[in-house]
Amino acid sequence: MKRSDIDVAVIGSGPAGMAAAIRAREEGAEHVLILERQEQLGGLLHQCVHNGFGLFYFEQDLTGPEYGHRFAEKVKDLGVQVLLETMVTRISADRQITAVNNREGVLCMRPKSIVLAMGCRERSRGQLNVPGTRPAGIFTAGTAQRFVNVEGWIPGKKVVILGSGDIGMIMARRLTLEGVEVKAVVEILPYIGGLTRNEVQCLHDFHIPLLLEHTVTEIYGQQRLEAVTIAKVNKDKKPVNGTEQMIECDTLLLSVGLIPENELSRMAGIALDPLTGGPVVDQWRETNVSGIFAGGNVVHVHDLVDEVSWEAEIAGASAARFARKEERKKEKKIVKPGRNIRYVVPQTISAQCDVTLYARVKDMEENVTLKVGDILSKSLRVVKPGEMLKMDLSHNQLMQLRDDEVELFIESAKRRQNG
Amino acid sequence: METEVLIIGGGVLGAVVARELSRYKADVILVEKEADFGWGSTKTNMCIVCQGGDTLEFRPEYHRSKLVWESMPLMEPLCQELDVPFKRVGELALIRNNEELGKFQKLKSRAEKLGLAGHQFIDQDTLRQMEPNITQETIGGLYDPHIAMVDPVRLTIALIENAGQNGVKVMRETEVLNISQKMNQFEVETNRGSVKCRFIVNAAGTSVDKIARLVNSDDFVLYPIRGYVGILDKNLGGLIKHEIHMRPDAPGQTNILTPSVHGNLFFGTTMQPARRGDCSVTGRIAEIGLQNVRKILPDLSEKEIIHSFAGFLMFRNWEVGWHECVVQASQKVPRFISICIGYPGVSAAPATGREVTELLRREGLKLERNESFDPFRKAPPVFNELPEEQQKELVAKDRRYGHVVCRCETVSEGEIVEAVRHGATTLDGIKFRTRAGMGRCQGGFCTPRVVKILARELGLSEEKITKKGRESRLLLYKSKELLEAQL
Numbered sequence A: 001m002k003r004s005d006i007d008v009a010v011i012g013s014g015p016a017g018m019a020a021a022i023r024a025r026e027e028g029a030e031h032v033l034i035l036e037r038q039e040q041l042g043g044l045l046h047q048c049v050h051n052g053f054g055l056f057y058f059e060q061d062l063t064g065p066e067y068g069h070r071f072a073e074k075v076k077d078l079g080v081q082v083l084l085e086t087m088v089t090r091i092s093a094d095r096q097i098t099a100v101n102n103r104e105g106v107l108c109m110r111p112k113s114i115v116l117a118m119g120c121r122e123r124s125r126g127q128l129n130v131p132g133t134r135p136a137g138i139f140t141a142g143t144a145q146r147f148v149n150v151e152g153w154i155p156g157k158k159v160v161i162l163g164s165g166d167i168g169m170i171m172a173r174r175l176t177l178e179g180v181e182v183k184a185v186v187e188i189l190p191y192i193g194g195l196t197r198n199e200v201q202c203l204h205d206f207h208i209p210l211l212l213e214h215t216v217t218e219i220y221g222q223q224r225l226e227a228v229t230i231a232k233v234n235k236d237k238k239p240v241n242g243t244e245q246m247i248e249c250d251t252l253l254l255s256v257g258l259i260p261e262n263e264l265s266r267m268a269g270i271a272l273d274p275l276t277g278g279p280v281v282d283q284w285r286e287t288n289v290s291g292i293f294a295g296g297n298v299v300h301v302h303d304l305v306d307e308v309s310w311e312a313e314i315a316g317a318s319a320a321r322f323a324r325k326e327e328r329k330k331e332k333k334i335v336k337p338g339r340n341i342r343y344v345v346p347q348t349i350s351a352q353c354d355v356t357l358y359a360r361v362k363d364m365e366e367n368v369t370l371k372v373g374d375i376l377s378k379s380l381r382v383v384k385p386g387e388m389l390k391m392d393l394s395h396n397q398l399m400q401l402r403d404d405e406v407e408l409f410i411e412s413a414k415r416r417q418n419g
Numbered sequence B: 001m002e003t004e005v006l007i008i009g010g011g012v013l014g015a016v017v018a019r020e021l022s023r024y025k026a027d028v029i030l031v032e033k034e035a036d037f038g039w040g041s042t043k044t045n046m047c048i049v050c051q052g053g054d055t056l057e058f059r060p061e062y063h064r065s066k067l068v069w070e071s072m073p074l075m076e077p078l079c080q081e082l083d084v085p086f087k088r089v090g091e092l093a094l095i096r097n098n099e100e101l102g103k104f105q106k107l108k109s110r111a112e113k114l115g116l117a118g119h120q121f122i123d124q125d126t127l128r129q130m131e132p133n134i135t136q137e138t139i140g141g142l143y144d145p146h147i148a149m150v151d152p153v154r155l156t157i158a159l160i161e162n163a164g165q166n167g168v169k170v171m172r173e174t175e176v177l178n179i180s181q182k183m184n185q186f187e188v189e190t191n192r193g194s195v196k197c198r199f200i201v202n203a204a205g206t207s208v209d210k211i212a213r214l215v216n217s218d219d220f221v222l223y224p225i226r227g228y229v230g231i232l233d234k235n236l237g238g239l240i241k242h243e244i245h246m247r248p249d250a251p252g253q254t255n256i257l258t259p260s261v262h263g264n265l266f267f268g269t270t271m272q273p274a275r276r277g278d279c280s281v282t283g284r285i286a287e288i289g290l291q292n293v294r295k296i297l298p299d300l301s302e303k304e305i306i307h308s309f310a311g312f313l314m315f316r317n318w319e320v321g322w323h324e325c326v327v328q329a330s331q332k333v334p335r336f337i338s339i340c341i342g343y344p345g346v347s348a349a350p351a352t353g354r355e356v357t358e359l360l361r362r363e364g365l366k367l368e369r370n371e372s373f374d375p376f377r378k379a380p381p382v383f384n385e386l387p388e389e390q391q392k393e394l395v396a397k398d399r400r401y402g403h404v405v406c407r408c409e410t411v412s413e414g415e416i417v418e419a420v421r422h423g424a425t426t427l428d429g430i431k432f433r434t435r436a437g438m439g440r441c442q443g444g445f446c447t448p449r450v451v452k453i454l455a456r457e458l459g460l461s462e463e464k465i466t467k468k469g470r471e472s473r474l475l476l477y478k479s480k481e482l483l484e485a486q487l
Helices: A015-026 A043-047 A064-077 A141-151 A166-177 A196-206 A263-267 A305-323 A395-399 A413-418 B012-021 B063-082 B098-113 B124-130 B152-165 B205-214 B283-296 B345-362 B388-397 B413-421 B427-434 B447-458 B481-486
Strands: A008-011 A032-035 A051-053 A081-083 A086-091 A097-101 A105-109 A113-116 A120-122 A138-140 A158-162 A181-187 A210-212 A214-220 A227-232 A245-248 A251-254 A258-260 A292-294 A333-337 A341-345 A355-361 A365-372 A376-383 A389-393 A405-411 B002-008 B028-031 B086-088 B091-095 B120-123 B140-144 B148-150 B169-171 B176-182 B185-190 B193-202 B222-232 B243-246 B255-259 B265-273 B305-316 B326-329 B336-340 B404-406
Touching: A008 A015, A008 A305, A015 A032, A015 A043, A015 A064, A015 A113, A015 A305, A043 A064, A043 A141, A051 A064, A064 A305, A086 A263, A097 B388, A105 B388, A113 A305, A120 A141, A138 A141, A141 A166, A141 A251, A141 B447, A158 A166, A158 A214, A166 A181, A166 A196, A166 A251, A181 A214, A292 A305, A333 A341, A341 A405, A355 A365, A355 A405, A365 A389, A365 A413, A376 A389, B002 B012, B002 B185, B012 B028, B012 B152, B012 B336, B012 B345, B028 B152, B028 B193, B063 B086, B063 B148, B063 B152, B063 B345, B091 B098, B091 B124, B098 B140, B120 B124, B124 B140, B148 B152, B152 B169, B152 B345, B152 B427, B176 B205, B193 B205, B193 B345, B205 B222, B205 B305, B205 B336, B222 B283, B243 B283, B255 B283, B265 B283, B283 B305, B326 B345, B336 B345, B404 B413, B404 B447, B413 B427, B413 B447, B427 B447
Parallel strands: A008 A032, A008 A113, A032 A081, A113 A292, A138 A251, A158 A181, A158 A251, A181 A210, A333 A405, B002 B028, B002 B193, B028 B169, B091 B243, B193 B336
Antiparallel strands: A086 A097, A097 A105, A120 A258, A214 A227, A227 A245, A341 A355, A355 A389, A365 A376, A365 A405, B086 B148, B091 B140, B120 B140, B176 B185, B185 B193, B222 B265, B222 B305, B243 B255, B255 B265, B326 B336
């Protein structure tokens, strides 16, 4: 394949990138290229040796590497080109990609379309501003996961985990299985950050204490971490005096949120949604920059890998159609997050085909109704920030939309009774 | 071991003295207790080459003030010789009311009286043109075009490398434990054996008074003052162009927002007495820091803070609200010179180096020109900063430059290997020399990769790799080791 002939270039080869590339090939794009910075396809799936992958996509319970392997095989079978150990350093608004690798040095290409599938990164200690010293022994949960599962090293034997994101809970179990004492998982909110299934399978089943409405207020140790102080927090998330307790530990893991990785998107002038941290996309997952599409955790952080791949497939298919210059109508309606909704993806829709909306709530609430304007209403027993909402809108329902804007919101039980 | 001059401390001051002395044929050893250079106050500051934006500055009666303005014209040529980044950004001191205006008018006239030209009052419209994104609650500003940014740790490393090229011997992880005086000699006991020397330059930073006490030469009192600095994401790098200084609203605070040589913005506030060595950031300090910087950048989101740290300065005369430096030969002990600037040590370094050399001469050190002195030192390549053609050439020469290890700062394996060759032995050493791990993910991605490269290049097991030397190992056990121990 000549660099000048690329139909679709996909940046990243995790569960999003591979799914997008495969789908682009299946949609008829002849020259599809994946640019991956690591030594092999799969992104972070390699270090996710736990199960729970593919329950929906393959209707099988797979580990991360197994899930990745299935896609990687298909990438090979379909003749998708792959450039490994190749770091994309720049994308321009006219789809010029600059990348670096150790074979060619600097390489440039201008594909007909691009799919962004860079995934997300973990929030670090710096962004949390945890007070205290700066000793060794503080890692993000994902970094620790790589050390334990890929490199074969255990960071320490007495661990406190701050934050109850999925990677943190999974590492709590993983480290316990390695003989590490996980002293507590500490969560500042009144509910966990990740999935309920991980709370049950990773914490409860292994008797790991989960302390809700608590946070780390101090870090001790000059060389290696020696202890942390945790305290209960009030409604404003401020520590409550007198509730402090010191926990001796040599390791602190952070699992306090994921941030979509959009530095390249910024360079290309792609508009980002401050609510998701990812590009503003339409239902075809096209960004505001024509011919650049995005799917997976780069758009918004998903709970399940299956959803990551599905979303990226939309982007892959759309990129293939763009590459063969298929026109589509540009009409757009904005989906606005309303009451108790943190964000909605896609941010704009049109009535040209069925659409699936994804949303996340701000706060936990019970016995509610989820509404999309007046075209969809769905009763839900409970909504939690840690569990993404998903709603399918049919072409017919969308045809009922009159305005250019539609609100997605949660109606509480109380309001219904009153009304 | 025996030498003529022993320099205690490998921060910017010790380094600049070592490099100054390497112009002469003197026999010099520099000892540093940490695993790398510039890890004390040198690394925990705002990287500004200033000449005193504070309205208290430009007072010839103060030694420190003089060293600072004497250093200003020396810094850029020094950085050029040593191939370290230097960026002249200029300073804007914001003026919010007539009281402040009065103070800045006095400052300007003091500077002019000393023959230091360049200060210029600007009106609010000009200020808005120069800095459209900052607060509008000002009546104008005082512009000082001289102010610049450096990378103090790289400057320190460059000074030491250049001193090394010119004959100075350097020992790391070497801590001074005791000093005794015999005849016309000092005998300095370290964790790596003893060093006999005739002259001592005590540049031990936050321990400078402790070292002086070892020879009973405690003729100065220092107060440890802790400052707080926050680092903002590079995405905000374009928000301001100048170092911006606002007069603090509360005593014991400063309020500065500045670009850096590497593209991030730094903000710094609060200078408070604290327990020596306690570099922890308290929640309260971080809160004040954010409140203060928002007076300059009102819409700043705390999410943009990628890292924050506290650092120590040793202030003399803190109790009178104005601090003086220590650059002096001991009155009690011959041939023993102590140096400590407090703030701003980096800015005052070049003139301090010259002055210490002069003090040593007066104490009896024979200074004969080193004819083979070479003032130039070449920095290892920074892949990210090279034009594309040179990037290609570099990768063609050494493929490891094409392997990006730190994604946020685009640092290649080649640069990390080169940093090890230049002396890095720790994760922090790599970080300060190459910037791997300094970006927005704060090492989340590159840490395992850097550890692997470090272990390979040093010929050590990954278990032995530390964050910052001594007891700061990163990985305590092998996989399954804890389980086997439990059986």
